[in-house]
Amino acid sequence: MGDIVVLVKPSLNPDMTRSKPDGTVDLDAIPLKLDDIDANALEAAKELKNTLGGKIIALLLLPWGPIQKRTRELKMVTQEALARGADEAYIVSDEKLLPGDPIITATVLSNAIKKYAPSASLVLVAEASIDQTTGQIAGRVAAKLGLPFISYARKITIDGNKIVAERDVEDHIEVMEASLPAVVSVTQEINEPRPPTLLQIRRAGKKPQKTLSAADVEPIPERKKEPVEYKILTVSRKQVIIEGDTLEEIAEKLIEALEKEGVL
């Protein structure tokens, strides 16, 4: 049968958000990490690998510069993808592709799939990333590759040449069936990713990986998104801690405060 491609995003780690003195986001100071739901996508690939009989190819694209500073972080994300079950990795890293624009990202990833994983029977993508959360790469890639698309899968089974997925819509589940090859986006509910073992981490270093430049994945479309400003969100709440000698006193003071606010 075929290989599984998992799109892996080295995302800015929101838990390490840093700001500049003027209150804007210090993008260059925020480290990259393997995106949360990508771990679910890799886990899903591991579970499906035996059924499909091929290998798991992780495909990464560096969306944030500066490129020199990101080399080590990109390497760590790649290692983690390999430790989490990918058999090999392709990493696209090029100044020309920075900062990431969904139009460029989706085109580059699609071009890379066509060129480096032509026998892929399944492309797995996280439903959204933790930094930009635009949630549109999977659909764009499906359109570019001209493949059937199932979004928001929280359960996947493969039966011969067919994939059946439970698609998680707001208030119900849709059971969808597509023929392979197909592009499927997965949600966090699909599985519980197991942290890689020490052995898996050690083996990851020996797996093949290849770095690609923009020239390897042409043609590259025109950039359309321009950043204007990234500002740290400030919440101005009253932050009053209600104190008292007893819980009864605290409860009374709280009720009083809420009545004054007119919300009780």
Next chain:
Amino acid sequence: MVDALIVASGVQEVKESLSAVSSLGDVEVLFYGKDSDKADEVAKLGVKVYVLKSQHPGALFNAVKKLYDEKQPKVIVGYGTKNNRDALSRLAGTYDLPMATDVIGVEFKDDHIIYKRGFLSERAIATEKIPYPAIILINAKVFEPVQREGSGNTEEISVEEDSVKLLEIKPKQLSGINLEDAEIIVGVGRGFKKKEDLELAFKLAELLGGQVGASRPIAADYKWLPEDAWIGISGKRVAPKLYIAVGISGAPQHMAGVNNSKIIVAINKDKSAPIFKLADYGVVADLYQFLPVLIKKLEEKKGK
């Protein structure tokens, strides 16, 4: 040609989308899904409505593409529902259109669009600029719904589904609570040690005439409450008068869902929990000790 095409599956969604594109001229609507019989209500807003009865994402994609090809709208707008994201991300990929999701503010300039949206799991706000034509998916309850009367006509649109088959629709286990409309919400988090203990929160909510919502662990991971009780980035966004967070630490993914509350109260035994910086009133106490006292005091008040 039209200026904007609204792609929506609900009447309120159309009203808010109309508000978002109010600075543009001619607007038409593609109204789809299981509520598509409400198309007449949409037409009464004075817009032409194309009706797609299917809720199949492939059919929606084909319908949107057909209308896009015919009408060449400058802007496509709607909520970021899963079907909209599915179909419109494919349209975006087909024509390399810029697409902004979770938009909380937008300005349509002569030759470009500027929008605002959450960034870094809602720790920051991104302002970005894109050219026309573009897809703008707005957050619910951000734009004031338009109130107007007119008369538009409706026209049924029929398209093929794509090769993906919809085999079955299964219900989710839901509470049926409409948190979006609740005036008071008691939010429960990991501070609760077991499912039965949530009774305390339900008691409090009942006394206040409110509803119970939950953070991710409670609703999505432990499944102590149905999924529609989940408040946060991937759950629901709510805007009650009063939000009482009990045993919730205050992770940004959760707070993004409650930031529009008028007053936020935090009850948590860990005085260094981030929630206290994100709340109006904080009580540093063990919920198991404090809630019974608060409930008793409220009952006494009610009794009077």
